[in-house]
Amino acid sequence: MIPGGALLQQIVNGLTVGAVYALIALGYTMVYGIIELINFAHGEIYMIGAYVGTISAGVFLAAGLPVWASLVLAIATAAALTSLYGLSAERLAYRPLRKAGRLAPLISALGLSIFFQQYVFLAQGAKDKVFPAAITSGGFVLGSVRVAYIQVAIILVAAALMVSLQAFVGKTRMGRAMRCTAQDPVMASLVGVPVNRVIALTFVIGSALAAVAGVLVVMYYGKVNYLAGYAAGLKAFTAAVLGGIGNIPGAMLGGLFLGVVESLAAGYIGGEYKDVVAFVILVLVLIVRPQGLLGVRVPDKI
Amino acid sequence: MLRLEGVRCSYGAIEALKGVDLEVPKGTIVTLIGSNGAGKSTTLMAISGLRPLSSGSITLDGEPIHDLPPEAIVARGVIQVAEGRRIFTRMSVRENLLMGAFLRRDRAAIEKDMHHVMDLFPVLRERLEQNAGTLSGGEQQMLAIGRALMARPRLLLLDEPSLGLAPSLVKAIFTILEEIHGEGVTLLLVEQNVHRALKIAHDGYVLATGTVVLHDTPERLLQNEEVKRAYLGDE
Numbered sequence: 327m328i329p330g331g332a333l334l335q336q337i338v339n340g341l342t343v344g345a346v347y348a349l350i351a352l353g354y355t356m357v358y359g360i361i362e363l364i365n366f367a368h369g370e371i372y373m374i375g376a377y378v379g380t381i382s383a384g385v386f387l388a389a390g391l392p393v394w395a396s397l398v399l400a401i402a403t404a405a406a407l408t409s410l411y412g413l414s415a416e417r418l419a420y421r422p423l424r425k426a427g428r429l430a431p432l433i434s435a436l437g438l439s440i441f442f443q444q445y446v447f448l449a450q451g452a453k454d455k456v457f458p459a460a461i462t463s464g465g466f467v468l469g470s471v472r473v474a475y476i477q478v479a480i481i482l483v484a485a486a487l488m489v490s491l492q493a494f495v496g497k498t499r500m501g502r503a504m505r506c507t508a509q510d511p512v513m514a515s516l517v518g519v520p521v522n523r524v525i526a527l528t529f530v531i532g533s534a535l536a537a538v539a540g541v542l543v544v545m546y547y548g549k550v551n552y553l554a555g556y557a558a559g560l561k562a563f564t565a566a567v568l569g570g571i572g573n574i575p576g577a578m579l580g581g582l583f584l585g586v587v588e589s590l591a592a593g594y595i596g597g598e599y600k601d602v603v604a605f606v607i608l609v610l611v612l613i614v615r616p617q618g619l620l621g622v623r624v625p626d627k628i
Numbered sequence: 629m630l631r632l633e634g635v636r637c638s639y640g641a642i643e644a645l646k647g648v649d650l651e652v653p654k655g656t657i658v659t660l661i662g663s664n665g666a667g668k669s670t671t672l673m674a675i676s677g678l679r680p681l682s683s684g685s686i687t688l689d690g691e692p693i694h695d696l697p698p699e700a701i702v703a704r705g706v707i708q709v710a711e712g713r714r715i716f717t718r719m720s721v722r723e724n725l726l727m728g729a730f731l732r733r734d735r736a737a738i739e740k741d742m743h744h745v746m747d748l749f750p751v752l753r754e755r756l757e758q759n760a761g762t763l764s765g766g767e768q769q770m771l772a773i774g775r776a777l778m779a780r781p782r783l784l785l786l787d788e789p790s791l792g793l794a795p796s797l798v799k800a801i802f803t804i805l806e807e808i809h810g811e812g813v814t815l816l817l818v819e820q821n822v823h824r825a826l827k828i829a830h831d832g833y834v835l836a837t838g839t840v841v842l843h844d845t846p847e848r849l850l851q852n853e854e855v856k857r858a859y860l861g862d863e
């Protein structure tokens with residue numbers, strides 16, 4: 327048994343990582359919800375976001391901007407540029423295959439994932455890319471729990487984005503259009519929804535969220551490399567399945583849950599087992615409750 | 629107002645429409661009848677821009693619309709009430725009605741039209757905040773028609789609106805259709821309820837395996853031996 331203070335510490339760390347999983351999981355779940363595609367290249371979108379954020383933070387710092395401004399601008403730049411990658415992916419790799427059955431786009435997604443990895447490898451090299459500003463050091467102690475400022479920032483930013491997304495999807499005209507398209511794209515067309523643009527928008531939002539997650543993580547851990555999308559993507563996919571794929575609140579909950587469970591497993595069993603735990607959860611959920619914790623829809627078409 | 633000339637449409641190797649000619653004059657009710665699989669729904673989907681033509685043309689007020697995307701056709705006031713209602717079951721009745729007005733930006737007028745639709749279908753007023761999936765079949769059909777009206781249609785395409793409804797509801801739906809027509813909306817009505825459809829129509833077409841086999845006034849179609857035998861049954 328680990329002591330209570332350590333338990334709390336693991337939970338705080340788990341929530342931090344979980345918030346990141348949740349942000350990435352939203353992209354999987356929104357895209358699945360609308361075109362029933364598991365976008366296997368989504369982890370790489372997150373990784374590209376981390377690179378764009380790291381590189382642009384360096385540019386802004388070198389230009390003499392204050393650290394906080396550089397960080398905020400780096401996040402915005404990463405979200406904007408990375409969403410263009412997501413947009414191009416949809417346009418070039420998925421849209422042409424939309425009427426080609428299920429397998430073709432899935433294979434296209436796998437191919438795209440490898441393409442993105444190799445593209446970053448060729449452009450940026452195999453070495454870790456180090457974040458230019460040291461922001462991992464600051465923090466405070468609450469009882470026996472050490473909380474880094476960056477952890478607070480990650481949780482707050484993720485929470486703000488998730489609340490905004492919920493409001494967007496639930497309350498706005500385009501959000502309604504998105505839900506209609508997810509339910510019945512033909513009928514959505516018949517009421518005048520530009521379905522292709524709504525699908526593109528879904529990719530843009532999902533990619534931007536993943537990019538923000540990427541920048542936050544590279545600030546937290548200090549570095550990223552071209553293979554980082556693989557594990558993070560699988561974890562976030564697990565979170566999405568856990569919450570019920572296609573279900574937005576489910577993805578948020580699944581992410582947080584997975585982050586905490588993984589962190590506890592690292593504390594109780596040992597760090598080397600934490601990835602195993604995630605995949606055991608994925609397999610168990612798929613066998614026992616494929617509709618996920620909140621889901622009603624069965625992802626029978628993966 | 630609407631004219632189809634030599635419209636051909638295929639699903640892969642199956643040719644569902646083999647050169648359909650059809651005209652809907654402004655201000656009329658035109659009915660399109662025919663047995664299952666004749667191509668009625670395909671005709672409406674082609675008009676709405678959801679099935680590409682392999683040849684032929686569809687014009688609205690003289691302008692070709694067959695290369696326009698569905699939303700552009702909706703924007704021109706051609707609205708379809710699709711077969712099987714297809715309401716958005718995971719949204720409230722209010723949200724369904726709002727989706728009908730998706731392309732409109734005149735908020736105040738949308739609110740007014742919503743009240744007009746609820747006057748037409750009082751059940752919808754009672755169920756406004758309810759999930760549309762919980763409505764009965766008849767209520768869903770009313771919602772589907774109400775949602776279409778929210779777009780302020782000039783031409784309303786209806787695909788078997790009375791299908792699967794109890795006789796009293798069928799009567800109610802046809803009364804509403806006449807009311808909608810009375811408000812100045814042109815109707816193209818696909819129906820299996822041939823007798824009722826011909827009773828309210830100004831013009832009738834009979835479709836069989838992708839071609840128009842008969843085009844005549846409703847009075848004459850009601851007397852036509854073939855129509856009587858094939859579509860009117862005992863009536």
Ligand SMILES: Nc1ncnc2c1ncn2[C@@H]1O[C@H](COP(=O)(O)OP(=O)(O)O)[C@@H](O)[C@H]1O
Nearest residue numbers: 639642644662663664665666667668669670671
């Ligand atoms: N999605 C589809 N895929 C393949 N064939 C179809 C499809 N939809 C309709 N068809 C075929 O096209 C023909 C016309 O169908 P449809 O327009 O639905 O007829 P109707 O509405 O008059 O019953 C039928 O032979 C039907 O089998």
Ligand SMILES: [Mg+2]
Nearest residue numbers: 668669670711
């Ligand atoms: Mg039909």
